[in-house]
Amino acid sequence: MSVWTEKIDKDEIGGKRKQQFRSRPWAASLILIGGSIATVLSVALSVxxxxxxxxxxxxxxxxxAFDSTITQHQIIQELRLPRVLGGAMVGASFAVAGAIMQGMTRNPMADSGLLGLNAGAGFALALCFAFFPGLPFMYQIMYSFLGAGLGAGLVFGVGSLAKGGLSPVRLVLAGAAVSALLAALSEGVALYFRVGQDMAFWYAGGVAGTKWNQLxxxxxxxxxxxxASMVLSKSITLLTLGEEIASGLGQRxxxxxxxxxIIVLVLAGSAVSVVGAVGFVGLIIPHLTRYLVGxxxxxxxxxxxxLGSLLVMLADLAARMINPPYETPVGALIALIGVPFFLYLARKERREL
Known part of the structure; x- marks a missing residue:
């Protein structure tokens, strides 16, 4: 029996309602084709x-036909093109990381920013700037991976201490507490060791300073x-049915x-090391995608x-167009959409408890 198209009785995994697990390949194909075209157009507009x-x-x-003697060519090649491509990679990283987290934990509010990964990566970068100034970007990425793992470990550890174990709301509350703690520690390190200027890009959140060597x-x-996430995609779909059913279907x-x-840590750590404190991409995009494609x-x-690439690129373009020649932080623009969406999800989860 195919788990992709059959009705699964949720009584088997502790529920009381029936939910139809369907995919919409035609809708996914339209998104991939239309989204790819829109991404190319967004790159052209952003540049x-x-x-x-x-x-x-x-x-x-x-x-x-690059000509280094033309100033506009230099602006495009050295400033705008790496910025746009960096935004595309960052958007894809945050979106896929959020989708994997939501699928593995069966938590609709899972997101690298809400569950402490971004704050953990920022704390690791603060330590990196304070104790190892001038460290190559490659090592900064490694620090981001370790920090993201630290943040996630603390969130799941604190959330597990609550009576009754983890729930989506408890996990998000633990994430908020741990993120606030790590952010405060990062600010303290930045002030004490006078690396606030190096950390400024992380607090603001944006792709303005992206360079080719970083990409x-x-x-x-x-x-x-x-x-790797595509290779793992079928197994993650089975995990959404519950561990018992997934194990029964032969999944380890x-x-x-x-x-x-590991995939989530790599994606979130890489993205945070480049773009800084940009949240909600991994929360919004997976929900929108599931609504469209199943x-x-x-x-x-x-x-x-x-869709994640498209969102970050368009947000970056809007950040430059709202109040030129000044730039609005990209994280603030995405938060205008993300915060109401998060509140809606929190209220929905509370009604279902």
């Missing part, structure tokens, strides 16, 4: 518009993690969770990557 608007013809020439180091990690649930956790993670993961 063209800014403090100084540049014509599309000049953008084309700067990419395919060269980040890309292999992100691409490898995205490929502990191994799947371990692999999924619950098959073989479609959710690639569609989340495309």
């Amino acid at each position: 063209s518009f800014g403090a100084a608007d540049i014509e599309f013809a000049t953008v084309w020439e700067a990419i395919f 060269e180091l980040m890309a292999p990690w992100v691409l490898g993690a995205l490929i 649930t502990r191994l799947v969770k371990l692999a999924g956790t 619950v098959d993670y073989r479609w959710i993961i690639p569609c989340s990557a495309v």
Whole structure:
């Protein structure tokens, strides 16, 4: 019996209602094709518009016939193009990390920002700037991985101490508490060791300072993690049915969770090391994707990557267009959507408890 198209009685996993597990390949195909086209157009718009608007013809020439003596070509190649590509990778990373976390934990409010991964990575970066100034970006990424793991471990540990064990709401409350603690520690380290300027990019959140060397180091990690997430996608779909059912269908649930956790840490750590404190991408995009394509993670993961990239690129473009020549923090713009959405989910979960 196929778990992708049959009705599953939720009594088998502790529920009382029936839920239909369906996928919509046609909708996913439309999202992948349409989203990819929209992403290319967004790249063109983002490279063209800014403090100084540049014509599309000049953008084309700067990419395919670069001339280092032309100032506009230098602006495109050294500033705008790495910024846009960095935003695309960051959006895909946050979105896929959120989708995997929600699938593995069966927690609709799971997100790298809400569950302490972003704050943990920021704390690790603060220690890196304080004790190892001038450390190459490669090692900063490694510190981000370790910090993200620390944040996640603390959140799950604190959440498990509550009577009755973990629940979606308790997990988010523990994430808020741990994130606040780690953020305060990061600020304390920044003030005491006078590395506040180095940490400023992380607090603001944005892709303005992205450089080619950062993308060269980040890309292999992100691409490898995205490929691994696709390999793991079928197993994550089975985990959404519950561990007992997944085990009964032949899944090695502990191994799947371990692999999924490593993928999430790599994606979240890489993204935070580049873009800083940008939250809610991994919360909003997986929910939107599931609504459009169903619950098959073989479609959710690639569609989340495309939509996440599109969201961050458009938010970055809007950040430059709202009050030129000044820039609005990208994290603040995404939070305008993310906070109401989070409150809606929290209220929904409370009604279902």
